[in-house]
Amino acid sequence: MENVLYSINLAIHILAAILCVAGPFYQLRWVKLRGKLGYPLIYPFDKVVESVLSLQPRLCFTFIIILIITGFAFPLIHYGFHGEWREVSNLSLAIFSAKTILALIGLSI
Numbered sequence: 001m002e003n004v005l006y007s008i009n010l011a012i013h014i015l016a017a018i019l020c021v022a023g024p025f026y027q028l029r030w031v032k033l034r035g036k037l038g039y040p041l042i043y044p045f046d047k048v049v050e051s052v053l054s055l056q057p058r059l060c061f062t063f064i065i066i067l068i069i070t071g072f073a074f075p076l077i078h079y080g081f082h083g084e085w086r087e088v089s090n091l092s093l094a095i096f097s098a099k100t101i102l103a104l105i106g107l108s109i
Contacts, residue, residue: 020063
């Protein structure tokens with residue numbers, strides 16, 4: 001059961017990372033395509049571009065929150081099945097702490 005939960009969490013984590021990173025690249029393609037069309041303005045196309053560009057930041061923050069939650073779920077899954085935290089070095093704990101602090105600072109901006 002631990003492996004199943006770990007695999008599901010890993011799949012969600014990877015999908016959220018891919019979707020979060022892919023969004024800005026697709027936005028750039030939309031903007032470049034709109035720039036090539038020039039004038040006159042095509043209102044329906046502009047409306048679609050605006051709706052995509054206004055929705056993407058909310059989606060990206062949602063995926064970042066999913067990444068943080070699933071990232072914290074990895075050690076919690078281990079703790080839930082073994083009753084103890086996995087033995088890690090002090091360097092790993094320092095990196096994990098720095099990553100957590102930077103993620104929280106990034107979300108607060």
